[in-house]
Amino acid sequence: MKNIVYFIFALFLFASCNNDPAVDAAFSKYSGHNGIISITVPGFLIRTAVAFGDLEPAEKELLQNIDKVKVLAVDDEFAYPDVNFYNEFNRLIDDNSYTELMTVKEDGNNVKIMAQMADDEEIRNLIIMVGGENNALVFIKGEFTIDQIARVTNQYNDGRSITSLVRFN
Known part of the structure:
Protein backbone atom coordinates (compact mmCIF):
# COMPACT_ATOMS: atom_id res chain seq x y z
CA MET A 1 0.00 0.00 0.00
CA LYS A 2 2.82 2.36 0.89
CA ASN A 3 4.41 1.81 -2.54
CA ILE A 4 1.14 2.74 -4.27
CA VAL A 5 0.94 5.99 -2.33
CA TYR A 6 4.56 6.82 -3.25
CA PHE A 7 3.86 5.97 -6.88
CA ILE A 8 0.76 8.20 -7.00
CA PHE A 9 2.68 11.02 -5.30
CA ALA A 10 5.58 10.67 -7.77
CA LEU A 11 3.15 10.58 -10.70
CA PHE A 12 1.41 13.73 -9.46
CA LEU A 13 4.75 15.46 -8.91
CA PHE A 14 5.95 14.51 -12.40
CA ALA A 15 2.68 15.59 -14.03
CA SER A 16 2.69 18.96 -12.26
CA CYS A 17 6.24 19.73 -13.40
CA ASN A 18 5.84 19.00 -17.09
CA ASN A 19 7.15 21.51 -19.58
CA ASP A 20 6.68 22.15 -23.24
CA PRO A 21 8.78 19.76 -25.41
CA ALA A 22 10.50 22.69 -27.16
CA VAL A 23 11.49 24.15 -23.80
CA ASP A 24 12.78 20.77 -22.68
CA ALA A 25 14.80 20.47 -25.92
CA ALA A 26 16.33 23.92 -25.42
CA PHE A 27 17.30 23.26 -21.81
CA SER A 28 18.68 19.81 -22.66
CA LYS A 29 20.80 21.23 -25.45
CA TYR A 30 22.15 24.41 -23.82
CA SER A 31 21.80 24.24 -20.03
CA GLY A 32 25.07 23.94 -18.14
CA HIS A 33 27.29 25.20 -20.96
CA ASN A 34 29.77 28.04 -20.48
CA GLY A 35 28.33 31.29 -21.78
CA ILE A 36 24.72 30.18 -21.20
CA ILE A 37 22.58 31.32 -18.28
CA SER A 38 20.01 28.77 -17.16
CA ILE A 39 17.56 29.62 -14.38
CA THR A 40 14.60 27.66 -13.02
CA VAL A 41 12.45 29.20 -10.29
CA PRO A 42 9.77 26.95 -8.77
CA GLY A 43 6.38 28.34 -7.82
CA PHE A 44 6.80 27.92 -4.06
CA LEU A 45 9.88 30.16 -4.19
CA ILE A 46 7.99 32.78 -6.22
CA ARG A 47 5.11 32.73 -3.73
CA THR A 48 7.57 33.01 -0.82
CA ASN A 87 14.82 30.42 -35.36
CA GLU A 88 15.80 27.21 -33.60
CA PHE A 89 12.83 26.73 -31.28
CA ASN A 90 10.03 28.58 -33.07
CA ARG A 91 9.58 25.62 -35.42
CA LEU A 92 9.35 23.20 -32.47
CA ILE A 93 6.41 24.96 -30.81
CA ASP A 94 3.12 23.21 -31.56
CA ASP A 95 1.03 25.88 -33.31
CA ASN A 96 -2.13 23.86 -32.65
CA SER A 97 -1.81 24.15 -28.89
CA TYR A 98 -0.36 27.68 -28.67
CA THR A 99 -1.84 31.05 -29.62
CA GLU A 100 0.51 33.69 -30.93
CA LEU A 101 0.05 36.81 -28.82
CA MET A 102 2.70 39.01 -30.34
CA THR A 103 5.60 38.93 -32.80
CA VAL A 104 8.12 41.72 -33.26
CA LYS A 105 10.74 41.67 -36.01
CA GLU A 106 13.16 44.57 -36.22
CA ASP A 107 16.72 44.90 -37.53
CA GLY A 108 17.42 41.15 -37.44
CA ASN A 109 16.01 40.73 -33.94
CA ASN A 110 12.89 38.63 -33.41
CA VAL A 111 10.62 38.34 -30.39
CA LYS A 112 7.63 36.02 -30.28
CA ILE A 113 5.21 35.55 -27.40
CA MET A 114 2.97 32.49 -27.47
CA ALA A 115 0.43 31.25 -24.95
CA GLN A 116 -1.14 27.89 -24.34
CA MET A 117 -4.67 28.85 -23.38
CA ALA A 118 -6.89 26.97 -20.94
CA ASP A 119 -9.86 28.92 -22.31
CA ASP A 120 -10.45 32.34 -23.91
CA GLU A 121 -9.00 34.20 -20.93
CA GLU A 122 -6.74 31.89 -18.92
CA ILE A 123 -3.15 31.12 -19.87
CA ARG A 124 -1.51 27.82 -18.85
CA ASN A 125 1.92 28.29 -20.40
CA LEU A 126 3.61 31.35 -21.83
CA ILE A 127 6.71 31.14 -24.02
CA ILE A 128 8.80 34.15 -25.00
CA MET A 129 11.45 33.51 -27.65
CA VAL A 130 14.08 36.11 -28.46
CA GLY A 131 16.59 35.67 -31.28
CA GLY A 132 19.08 37.82 -33.10
CA GLU A 133 21.56 40.05 -31.31
CA ASN A 134 20.16 38.86 -27.96
CA ASN A 135 19.01 35.28 -27.42
CA ALA A 136 16.68 34.18 -24.67
CA LEU A 137 13.92 31.69 -24.06
CA VAL A 138 11.48 32.27 -21.19
CA PHE A 139 8.89 29.69 -20.14
CA ILE A 140 6.21 30.60 -17.58
CA LYS A 141 3.87 27.90 -16.29
CA GLY A 142 0.80 28.74 -14.25
CA GLU A 143 -2.82 29.74 -14.49
CA PHE A 144 -3.17 33.46 -15.02
CA THR A 145 -5.20 35.73 -17.25
CA ILE A 146 -4.50 38.37 -19.86
CA ASP A 147 -6.23 40.87 -17.54
CA GLN A 148 -3.78 40.07 -14.73
CA ILE A 149 -0.86 40.69 -17.09
CA ALA A 150 -2.51 43.89 -18.34
CA ARG A 151 -2.94 45.28 -14.82
CA VAL A 152 0.76 44.77 -14.12
CA THR A 153 2.02 46.08 -17.46
CA ASN A 154 -0.27 49.13 -17.28
CA GLN A 155 1.60 50.20 -14.15
CA TYR A 156 4.82 50.49 -16.15
CA ASN A 157 3.87 51.68 -19.62
CA ASP A 158 2.58 54.93 -21.05
CA GLY A 159 -1.07 54.03 -20.57
CA ARG A 160 -1.50 51.66 -23.53
CA SER A 161 -3.13 48.44 -22.43
CA ILE A 162 -1.65 45.11 -23.45
CA THR A 163 -5.19 43.88 -24.10
CA SER A 164 -5.48 46.46 -26.87
CA LEU A 165 -2.39 44.93 -28.49
CA VAL A 166 -3.41 41.27 -28.18
CA ARG A 167 -5.83 39.75 -30.65
CA PHE A 168 -6.86 36.12 -30.45
CA ASN A 169 -7.36 34.05 -33.59
Missing part, protein backbone atom coordinates in the same frame (compact mmCIF):
# COMPACT_ATOMS: atom_id res chain seq x y z
CA ALA A 49 9.16 36.06 -2.46
CA VAL A 50 5.70 37.57 -2.96
CA ALA A 51 5.03 37.26 0.77
CA PHE A 52 8.16 39.26 1.61
CA GLY A 53 8.38 41.56 -1.43
CA ASP A 54 7.27 45.17 -1.64
CA LEU A 55 4.85 44.64 -4.53
CA GLU A 56 1.68 46.21 -5.80
CA PRO A 57 -1.54 44.16 -5.36
CA ALA A 58 -1.74 43.40 -9.11
CA GLU A 59 1.85 42.10 -9.10
CA LYS A 60 1.15 39.88 -6.11
CA GLU A 61 -2.00 38.48 -7.72
CA LEU A 62 -0.17 37.59 -10.93
CA LEU A 63 2.89 36.10 -9.24
CA GLN A 64 0.81 33.94 -6.90
CA ASN A 65 -0.61 32.19 -9.97
CA ILE A 66 2.78 31.23 -11.44
CA ASP A 67 3.94 27.66 -10.89
CA LYS A 68 7.36 27.85 -12.55
CA VAL A 69 9.63 30.16 -14.51
CA LYS A 70 12.49 28.90 -16.66
CA VAL A 71 14.94 31.23 -18.39
CA LEU A 72 17.66 30.30 -20.86
CA ALA A 73 19.87 33.07 -22.23
CA VAL A 74 23.10 33.42 -24.14
CA ASP A 75 25.51 35.42 -21.98
CA ASP A 76 28.55 35.11 -24.26
CA GLU A 77 27.50 35.82 -27.85
CA PHE A 78 31.10 35.28 -29.04
CA ALA A 79 30.99 31.66 -27.84
CA TYR A 80 27.66 31.13 -29.64
CA PRO A 81 27.71 33.41 -32.71
CA ASP A 82 25.37 31.25 -34.79
CA VAL A 83 22.78 30.57 -32.09
CA ASN A 84 19.33 32.05 -32.65
CA PHE A 85 16.77 30.72 -30.17
CA TYR A 86 13.92 32.25 -32.14
